[in-house]
Amino acid sequence: MRIFAGIDAVPEGFGPSAVTIGKFDGLHAGHRVVVDDLLVLAGGDLEPVVVTFDRNPLELLRPDRCPPPLVGLDQKLELLESVGVATTVVLAFDEALASIEAEAFVERVLLGPLDMRRLLVGDDFRFGRHGRGDVALLTRMGAERGFTVQVQQQVAIHSRRVSSTWIRELLGAGAIEEATDLLGRPPAVRGEVVHGAHRGRELGYPTANLAQQSDGMIPADGVYAGRLVDRSLDPPVSYPAAISVGSNPTFEGVPPKQVEAYVLDETLDLYGHVVDVEFLHRIRGQVAYEGVGPLIAQMAVDVSHVRDLVG
Incomplete structure (x- = not known):
């Protein structure tokens, strides 16, 4: 797997690509469905790319509300590679990144360096300064800039959405077998x-x-x-x-x-x-x-x- 430490590390002429973006903490069952769908979305003509962060954005934005990570960055990258991701871009979540407006984020991070043609995001995805970017904004920009947006629906087990929060609850209670079911390992x-x-x-x-x-x-x-x-x-x-x-x-x-x-x-x-x-x-x-x-x-x-x- 190719790992680019920031957008500046992406070589000139990279792409075209299909992209998904998120924290991917733990790479649980819901995340693996996203990756599987990304590989299908990329097909044989686009480079599948996962864009993630070096830390939970809450560590900077709301440290009082930042939960403990399920995995470290190296563990996350190894897990992404294990499920077939060919390219991962790791963004350092700092003040500069947090202050980028949503439209500029799409232009500077996704379109310019990655030549993104298809984007896969969750239905509750928010991005950009103050979380002002959402699926509606992406869809509008896609129509204007020539990329498509596919919305990934939530994955549920036992009628509850699979999430890193749920897994933390299970680990905090010592429920190892149940956490293993959600993590897939x-x-x-x-x-x-x-x-x-x-x-x-x-x-x-x-x-x-x-x-x-x-x-x-x-x-x-x-x-x-x-x-x-x-x-x-x-x-x-x-x-x-x-x-x-x-x-x-x-x-x-x-x-x-x-x-x-x-x-x-x-x-x-x-x-x-x-x-x-x-x-x-x-x-x-x-x-x-x-x-x-x-x-x-x-x-x-x-x-x-x-x-x-x-x-």
């Missing part, structure tokens, strides 16, 4: 393995601790069955793992919302490696134990349960 957090307090090693269950600056939304506190994928290897290698999420209330002085993965039946040196921790099943919530003994006993039960599920 297990939810995952990506980060570098760093040194922790080494308590897991002392307890007989050494864990890979992810750095606090990891990508992807961390689900509710608790113990999960899943997999650790070592992305520092080529090709990446996947291992079954018991995963702990939370502050480890049995001990004091533990940073909030840690992600720790105990790889089953392996002795690995993962420090400094970038890994994906994939969540498959939630085993239980987080519990504070009266001492180390009951904690070790429960960990043995948890690992046995995880082994039955993914080992």
Whole structure:
């Protein structure tokens, strides 16, 4: 997949193209329908292009209302490539981009550099300064400037629109299987393995601790069955793992919302490696134990349960 970091990176003479634009956070089932329709819309004569952003626009416009992202930018780009997107343009959402009027956005971003001939957007799509651009404006401009606009209807499961908001609700409740259904894959957090307090090693269950600056939304506190994928290897290698999420209330002085993965039946040196921790099943919530003994006993039960599920 070709990735252009901004419109200025698009080579002269690019196109003609069919374009869709959006945040695509998580690339869930609804997003994949959009991509499939884009590929059909492009046919054999147009270049299919996804235009997306380096962050949620709310991070700049309304940081108090900006939700946690389901995936980081690198994860999003990999997911787009996995579903057949040939070209992605990543726009840096900054003050300059936020201040562009809707008509100018179409001219400067979509028509000039991309030679757009067909545009696919959702029925609630808004763009440009203060969100003044909408489908009606695009349709009018299309008639004037020679491009067509196709409106993508919402995708629903169980009579509810599939959305990143819904998936965040599910992850926040620890509903991993339901979130997986909407995503079309297990939810995952990506980060570098760093040194922790080494308590897991002392307890007989050494864990890979992810750095606090990891990508992807961390689900509710608790113990999960899943997999650790070592992305520092080529090709990446996947291992079954018991995963702990939370502050480890049995001990004091533990940073909030840690992600720790105990790889089953392996002795690995993962420090400094970038890994994906994939969540498959939630085993239980987080519990504070009266001492180390009951904690070790429960960990043995948890690992046995995880082994039955993914080992």
